[in-house]
Amino acid sequence: MSKKFKVVVAGAGPGGCIFARDLARTGIDVTVYEKGEYETMGHDWSDAVERKALSEVGLDVPEESTKNTGALVKKPGAKDNAGKIFEEHAYPDMEAWAPDYSCRKMIKFRYITTDRRALGKLLVDQARDAGAEIKFGHEVVDIVISGGSTLGNVTVCGVKVKNLATGEEAEVSADVVADDTGFKARLRTKLPTATGIADEFNRKEFANVHRTVRRRNKEVNDFFIDHYRYGYHTGYQWVQFLNDEEIDTGAGVRADPANPDPKDIVAEFISRHPSISDNVVRGGQGLCLVGRSPCSLVAGGFVTIGDAAGQTIPMTGCGAGGAMAGGKFAAEVVLRAAEEGKNDIAALWPYNWNWFVGSGRGANYAGLTALRNILQDLSHEDISFLFRKDIMNAEMLSASINGSFTIPDLQTMVQTLLRGISRPALLIKLNKATTLGTKILKHYREYPRAWDPVRFETWRAKAEDLFGKTQ
Numbered sequence: 001m002s003k004k005f006k007v008v009v010a011g012a013g014p015g016g017c018i019f020a021r022d023l024a025r026t027g028i029d030v031t032v033y034e035k036g037e038y039e040t041m042g043h044d045w046s047d048a049v050e051r052k053a054l055s056e057v058g059l060d061v062p063e064e065s066t067k068n069t070g071a072l073v074k075k076p077g078a079k080d081n082a083g084k085i086f087e088e089h090a091y092p093d094m095e096a097w098a099p100d101y102s103c104r105k106m107i108k109f110r111y112i113t114t115d116r117r118a119l120g121k122l123l124v125d126q127a128r129d130a131g132a133e134i135k136f137g138h139e140v141v142d143i144v145i146s147g148g149s150t151l152g153n154v155t156v157c158g159v160k161v162k163n164l165a166t167g168e169e170a171e172v173s174a175d176v177v178a179d180d181t182g183f184k185a186r187l188r189t190k191l192p193t194a195t196g197i198a199d200e201f202n203r204k205e206f207a208n209v210h211r212t213v214r215r216r217n218k219e220v221n222d223f224f225i226d227h228y229r230y231g232y233h234t235g236y237q238w239v240q241f242l243n244d245e246e247i248d249t250g251a252g253v254r255a256d257p258a259n260p261d262p263k264d265i266v267a268e269f270i271s272r273h274p275s276i277s278d279n280v281v282r283g284g285q286g287l288c289l290v291g292r293s294p295c296s297l298v299a300g301g302f303v304t305i306g307d308a309a310g311q312t313i314p315m316t317g318c319g320a321g322g323a324m325a326g327g328k329f330a331a332e333v334v335l336r337a338a339e340e341g342k343n344d345i346a347a348l349w350p351y352n353w354n355w356f357v358g359s360g361r362g363a364n365y366a367g368l369t370a371l372r373n374i375l376q377d378l379s380h381e382d383i384s385f386l387f388r389k390d391i392m393n394a395e396m397l398s399a400s401i402n403g404s405f406t407i408p409d410l411q412t413m414v415q416t417l418l419r420g421i422s423r424p425a426l427l428i429k430l431n432k433a434t435t436l437g438t439k440i441l442k443h444y445r446e447y448p449r450a451w452d453p454v455r456f457e458t459w460r461a462k463a464e465d466l467f468g469k470t471q
């Protein structure tokens, strides 16, 4: 049965490649259409990627080191490309600084700095080696639909693909179509509106991020430690050593014309640190999704993965790990469906449940979205106050940056009240954020286990109502 089952993937990002690789390994017929080229996969810089996600998809991740300065992890010997994807720096702990530099905390940073070009190519190689066909220079321009227009009765049965070199278009049929086209969600947004999952992400759900990798000027004695400046201009600003020769620095702000250009924030930081030279090695700027997932990641014959599915950590916009995890979960479910010869929404539904509940990711990200929505407009002064009073403590910061929502216990609530007593308006805002975040987290943990249109509609309406209160 699985040999006859045909899967088409749009986009060869981390999510699409893992999905294609895992299905192709079982003998399923998988074709990936990617509008870009092999040489330009990923980003022209190194990203912080979740260690857990990298290990879960089978990559050999170097051990965490115990210190945080200088070159810590040697790139391990290359038994395959996996050995070449990590920067020397382990990045195990990190200092989080208040926006006004008045206070700093050591937090756990469960990421590893990963060369995104090398990772992008490695994942393509793995999918291809597993038997997936990867067609570069091909853009998926539409989906082919049969059935009705609601989530329960629509079926995606293929795609329209354009060969970008010749301009030729062709229709390709498939049992399952996967959208891994990034935050523009090119295929999901072509589903009928009545499905309730076809909306584009809105402008408020993006951060504008700039990063630059510079040669280190070793002549200058201007030592600083890796750090995140948390809450700076509605986002964050960071610096880290990549290795002995190179420094990576950048900033992200909520995408809003009222905010400064992150490039200027970075330029200002560099102007204060002469050890960061003008010699640019790599880098770039772009939008980073910090929005929430649609309420379902599946429809008949359809799954969505990665940024297209909102699988990014709301506090940081880190989405490479979420995309790989999403690709893995989706493949497990599509494989089971293929074994049963099914592709309807009920057969694909377990992917929703795994994402939102089983893995804990979706529920935690939803809770964090509430925090982000309510707290993102806090002033530098307010955030610095929360740092100094340890209301924003190391544990809470570690959890949120690593993608977990912490439900405050009674002791924490009392401490917060006592420490923040001089700022009642701030406390009220904080209380609203944690209360709604907790309610949303708990609501997501009750996500319907199986497809049931009536139960799902009730669940969805309550989720929308809760998120509405965070605006």
Ligand SMILES: Cc1cc2nc3c(=O)[nH]c(=O)nc-3n(C[C@H](O)[C@H](O)[C@H](O)COP(=O)(O)OP(=O)(O)OC[C@H]3O[C@@H](n4cnc5c(N)ncnc54)[C@H](O)[C@@H]3O)c2cc1C
Pocket (backbone or CB within 6 Å): 010, 011, 012, 013, 014, 015, 016, 033, 034, 035, 036, 041, 042, 046, 047, 048, 049, 050, 138, 139, 140, 141, 180, 181, 182, 183, 186, 209, 210, 211, 284, 285, 286, 287, 288, 305, 306, 307, 308, 312, 317, 318, 319, 320, 321, 323, 324
């Ligand atoms: C400046 C910046 C910094 C970032 N920093 C980090 C970080 O430190 N850590 C982290 O984890 N994440 C980071 N991210 C986010 C991360 O890049 C994404 O979350 C991640 O790449 C999403 O993976 P994906 O599988 O959704 O696919 P994507 O990487 O979004 O790739 C989508 C692919 O689909 C292709 N495509 C699009 N439309 C079509 C179509 N119609 N037909 C065919 N192909 C199509 C594209 O060419 C692309 O190759 C950053 C993003 C930016 C912009």
